Amino acid sequence: MPLKVVLVGAGNTGYHLGKHLSEHAELLQVFSRTEEKAQRLSLLTGVPYTTSLDELNPNAGIYLLAIHDDGIASVAGQLCEMGFSGKLVCHTSGATPVSIFEPSGLKRYGVFYPLQTFSVGRQPDFEQIPFIVEANNPEDSTILDELARVFTKKIYHLSDEKRAALHLAAVFVNNFTNHLFGAGKKILDAESLPFELLLPLINETAAKLQLAGPAIMQTGPAKRGDLKTIARHLAYLKKYPELQELYNTLTKSIQQGL
Template sequence: MIRITLIGSGNVAQHLIKAFTKSELVEIVQVFSRKKEKLSSLIEFEKIVSNYEDLKESDLYIIAVTDNAITEVSQQLPFNNQLVVHTSGTASIETLDDKNRKGVFYPLQTFSKNKEIDFSVIPICLEADNTFDFRVLETVAKSISKAVFPINSEQRKALHVAAVFVNNFTNHLYQIGQEICEENQVPFDILKPLIQETAEKIKTLDPVDAQTGPAKRNDSNTIEAHLEYLTNENQKNIYKILTQSIQHNGKKL
């Protein structure tokens, strides 16, 4: 049984608590949170601490806080030579303080507070300074996920940038589509089967092969009609940039 302490109370920490609670291979010893009430529904209240000096010994300490706070938190830990990891997609392993053994435990997924997630399909990207610590992280990761990958800091940075494109930017485009629908009294729900099919296609096709639409077809009449229709300059600029990118097939514009 691997003993784990989680440091943080945000979305990532809360989902990890839920996942680890279901695992038979790990035990959550404690969770550090400045606001204990945020986690009281997820774990026994007596396991929640708000003072670093109250942290007990564990095999693994997982820092699940904002990127800007990782270094400060790791510096405040009142022990040495323990395995301490963060969950960031962009922060280097070197962000952690040198007084402890360092690693990364990065679940590549979008986490929302009120949306349940099946952790077994979430890719977990691991990095550690030595083989022994990596094996510990691998055991912990495989106890909650079937998709575990060794990924170094540079690769993880690339992954995170790619994730922003396929997730955050895509979701923003959903928002724009919803705004256009609402402005014209059209239910956004009509577009949801299209959104679902678009996501399903890349399970069997590369994105470049799945691409359709007026930009792909070089349908200039439709493109001009769309640009003429759009009165919001932000939407119009986004439409132009994406159209040009598709037409150039990802090459520099």
């Protein structure tokens, strides 16, 4: 069975899902409200685009919503009004429950969540990426498995609750750590030191996790109880109250243990 897909959304996630689908499945059409994004993905994939939901191609089996969480309910409602209530509609969000589709009137819906951070300029290695899929009926669950296999063998069926917890954990290890990389960069910028100095350390910190859990890898002044160094760090950070608060909260948390 060919997987005919219409992709709604051409941001970072939509861009890469669309690119891969156009190469390994059947991508019929791309939608984005932003013409520039729609056009960019259309040019890359060779499939037509539209910036109007009303012009969505009705011949696909799956409508994949790679849009902001806040827009899912509204787009689902519009799709139902357009007579797509028998189509399988999925969102790609980690945080949004499947039940968001209930009020829309759609009969077949689900989740197709790739657990990764996407940027347009960087090619993802989909084989390494876990996909969390879920549908509101067993037949569509099988269809989503098939669609996920176009990307990866790492396919997981998780409840809304477990997927939301996984997404929360992802926020800790991705959004929050990236913010701390920013904090490090801010300090180096202030000292006219290049951020490149920190890259080997950042890479090694991530790479070590492949071998052992983070608890074993924890080092540093907070873990050692090196109060002199902590005091020196806090004194330096007087210039940056917001970094001082981050430092205090994280140091206290390391000292208390998780």
